[in-house]
Amino acid sequence: MSVATRLLHSIPVDEQTGAIAVPIYQTSTYVQEAPGVNKGFDYARTGNPTRLALENLVATLEGGHAAYAFASGLAAIDAVVKLLSAGDQIVAIDDIYGGAFRLFEHVYRRLGIDIVYCDTTNAENVAKTITDKTKLIWLESPSNPTLKVSDIAAISAIAKAHNCLLCVDNTFASPILQRPIELGADLVVHSGTKYLGGHSDLIAGIAVAKTEELAKELKFIQNASGGILGPFDCFLTIRGIETLPLRIERTSTSALEVAKFLETRPEVARVYYPGLESHPNHEVAKKQQSGGFGGIIALALTEDTIEAATKLVTSTKYFKLAESLGGAKSLLCHPATMTHKSIPAPTRQASGVADGLVRLSIGLEDAADLIADLAQALDQLAAAKEEHVVTKEGELVVA
Known part of the structure; x- marks a missing residue:
């Protein structure tokens, strides 16, 4: 059965x-x-x-x-x-x-x-x-x-x-x-x-x-x-x-697509998803999980700052900025200032929860729409970075 x-x-x-x-x-x-x-x-x-x-x-x-x-x-x-x-x-x-x-x-x-x-x-x-x-x-x-x-x-x-x-x-x-x-x-x-x-x-x-x-x-x-x-x-x-089996199947399939897309973006330094071969625990996940790897992804931004993460999480359309995960609608959050704020920064960072880490909860939307949403948000992040030039004296000026 x-x-x-x-x-x-x-x-x-x-x-x-x-x-x-x-x-x-x-x-x-x-x-x-x-x-x-x-x-x-x-x-x-x-x-x-x-x-x-x-x-x-x-x-x-x-x-x-x-x-x-x-x-x-x-x-x-x-x-x-x-x-x-x-x-x-x-x-x-x-x-x-x-x-x-x-x-x-x-x-x-x-x-x-x-x-x-x-x-x-x-x-x-x-x-x-x-x-x-x-x-x-x-x-x-x-x-x-x-x-x-x-x-x-x-x-x-x-x-x-x-x-x-x-x-x-x-x-x-x-x-x-x-x-x-x-x-x-x-x-x-x-x-x-x-x-x-x-x-x-x-x-x-x-x-x-x-x-x-x-x-x-x-x-x-x-x-x-x-x-x-x-x-x-x-x-x-x-x-x-x-409806748990159907939801898990859909979110797992979509999450793998989204994770693979995120690996192609220069704004993303690392993608955390057990379904990726690049994940250090991929083989263990394959051994003890069956039917997929779940709907949660974390990404570490190349610009490892709270400011960059905040820019990303406030630029999406379909991904809603909120605590929690696992719902029908896709969510994202910034652990350093939200779910893991109660952990002292040195302890949090030592465990891998960096300032530029963003967590995604993949919902039941079409994966292509979610990818497009993340693409435009990452484009905005890249554009915002290009708008600023640091002078030799270290002063931040708008180009």
Whole structure:
């Protein structure tokens, strides 16, 4: 059975009415026959039929024992970190999402959890960084925003040898292209806001556990902390997932075309896209992803400045300047001043997030139109540079 067929037929038909779409159970509580005697639900923070349908669907897609839906991707990350205790250590990818960095550094570090970062694209770096305090290895693969790809199976073996957990943020690839649990991961997280929802109309997070034991711990944390996803947003996420295979196929195909075009432009010093043979982790991506390489591209401008990047991101027509990614409309952003602004500049730059780096989220528009849009924006960038001449004294004058 194909992934698309299995996905669609993992969404249950409502037993009570026969509704083919999962109903929105907009209720806070449930009537009980007697104390503790109910139809499987007692209070909506603990459980909701719409949320359960979403959680079961994502667990099936990722091949996990169970999944849990949270109010945001960061809330899902937060739940995973709560599996740890003061004195424990996380080994995390250096090219990490700015929100995760902020959570790790400004919340959990002061609560006694240590975090160290390394380039996880070389599994030996992970092995060298682990200590006897390490309890969790944190990967994004591909990473945000430079699309580093880590060998999940190799790092899983290292994690098991050191008796620590491996969690993979699978937001960029989605379970259509990559299933980390099958590669040895213990936990998977998603910003459901992105590809799972797919329409830029909700905020959601998902955490998936490989084993029953981890699932019980995550369920306890979800109920105890209360950062649940509401029923209407669960409904929207299920609706988005129904078209996930088609959207991933289209955006992956278009992204490869756009990436190849960007490699031809002199204004672009480097293109980050795992589908390109020039990508340093291309072979690893081919090994652990199937059906494409996703819809996210990053480009480093030859003029590595915030000013040049700002000029580019404000010159496009179809690409809209906005936070987030994975929606039907193409977006672009400047990580240094947007998504990764919370990371200190030296740390950010050391991990590859340069001032002149721009991230693209390829949508469902025609690839030729997106290429034309980027071409005219890059032309404007080149023209703006030519308009200025630097004198010998270093003064900037208009030619």
